[in-house]
Amino acid sequence: MLYKLLVNLRSGVFMLQIDGFWVENPNLVKPEILQHLQSRFKLIEVMYKHCSFYKNKHCNLFKAEILQHLQYVGGIWSRVLDSKYGGWRNLYEEGRAGHQSLWWKDLKQTVNSAQHGDIVYNNMRWKIVGGDKVRLWEDKWNQQQQPLAKRYPRLYQISTQQNQTIRHMGQHMQSGWEWQFLWRRPLFENEIESAVNFLKDIEGIHIQQQGSDEWEWLGDQTRVYSTRSAYNLILEASKGGQQQDWSKELWKIKIPSKISVFAWRLIEDRLPTRMNLHRRQVQLQDLRCPFCREAVEVASHLFFHCVFIQPIWWESMSWLNLQTAFPLGPKQNFLQHIFIQAEGLRSKRWRYWWMVVTWAIWKTRNRVLFSNAEFDANRLFDEAVFWTWTWLRHFEKHFSTHLNQWASNISQGFIM
Structure with a gap:
């Protein structure tokens, strides 16, 4: 029942989007769409209370399906979740629980759990295209196994560009992309080596003038998140x-x-x-x-x-x-x-x-x-x-x- 409900919701959302109203008349249609989704959200939350109570395998499929829809950047479903809860980033950050629905808090708990959360987190990373979404210090991107903030904590502490996207940390010149780092103070002598390694880590980044950053899912060869691949990874870990x-x-x-x-x-x-x-x-x-x-x-x-x-x-x-x-x-x-x-x-x-x-x-x-x-x-x-x-x-x-x-x-x- 719960899985069918989510599939029906996805079909409804995509149908509204395919009809073209969002694109042609965004100011006129957006409130109607949000009102429609808000009524469906209430229904999902009621159903999810039962899901949390029974703790059956369909709940895991439900959570995985939610994650799958978050990857459709620009889609109505993704944009509503991003506006209401903060999207992907909110899953890994602490926030005021009182303003979050029951199923979102449960999903967030699953993502941050020691058993299953690491599986999801370790198989996700950003692919840098235009640098408009990736935060250089805090996010895990391209081939990095951990954020630069954890790899170079001293440099991160003295940076005045914390929580800044890559696009705001430099600019395109005729010769190519040029970094413009800002520090609270000059580097100490014992920080020079870290700074050199830091520059080596970022020198291979190719920032395009067009295009938007994308999520990559390492749990599948297609690099696209799917409920099945996430389910299989969690199943393997649970065994x-x-x-x-x-x-x-x-x-x-x-x-x-x-x-x-x-x-x-x-x-x-x-x-x-x-x-x-x-x-x-x-x-x-x-x-x-x-x-x-x-x-x-x-x-x-x-x-x-x-x-x-x-x-x-x-x-x-x-x-x-x-x-x-x-x-x-x-x-x-x-x-x-x-x-x-x-x-x-x-x-x-x-x-x-x-x-x-x-x-x-x-x-x-x-x-x-x-x-x-x-x-x-x-x-x-x-x-x-x-x-x-x-x-x-x-x-x-x-x-x-x-x-x-x-x-x-x-x-x-x-x-x-």
Whole structure:
């Protein structure tokens, strides 16, 4: 309910913006838009009280979705949040809590928490374009791992340009950008070395006369913030050491080496899916999934969430009488699969099954793309059954089940 509410709100905001009223008649339409959003904000705050009470996973999605909208600089949603709360900066700064809504205070608490806040903060930084938004001393920008104010505290203390954007700390000359630093006093001798290092850190900044500074999200290769990437980062951190153990679990499985390498590439999102090829600047006319022809072909969709593939996983889970939601990404799906607890489960065979199904999906995908074959779910399933049987013959002692018997009673093969 809460997630749908936010999606509906986003659609309403974008619809108003797309209609062009804001641009054509800003003085006339702006109060109407603000009044519309204010009424929706009240509804969100009521719903968010329930979200804070139950503390379920949808609350995390809600918070992540709010963060996603903050990146749309210039959009109505972003401009209202910036006007009402101070936008991104207010999330990391102390303010009067009495003037903040319940869900904004909760979001701010999450961002500044020791567990999840560092994950968000460490994966955000400014990309300097025109220097109109980035504060030179206080913000983390480009390749800097920490603000200059923390790296050079003595210089920061004597600067008279604290909290100033880059654009106000210099000017464009015919020869290029020229810095104009102002200090409270002359530098002491023991501050000269810090000043030299400081100048080295900023000498590579290219300030353009046109353009506006942008946020970069390091949690995704596209450098654009998304709810999914933030959710995956927080999920990995919440799993702690277990998330780092997936590779150990993978390499312990006795299967042909090429399948192990394939599984590793799948989990690390290194397979040449259409989206990955597009990110590597490979020109493709069609990025859609070759099975359903609807969604973009990314690993999570191709192997787990495509409508042509999901029935295979549902059938597999039914053998164990389990009903569960599929995680977002391959890594989480692999971990969920290998750590499933079910009475009488043959865990080694169950791990084989994840390998053979994903491998069969990839082989089927390549036949459809490069041999103009039709998607055949029965063939895909039969190949997975056969490869599982083949591996068990080679790697499991005392396995003597005939192929026909194994195929006709496949569900019994995973339960003692």
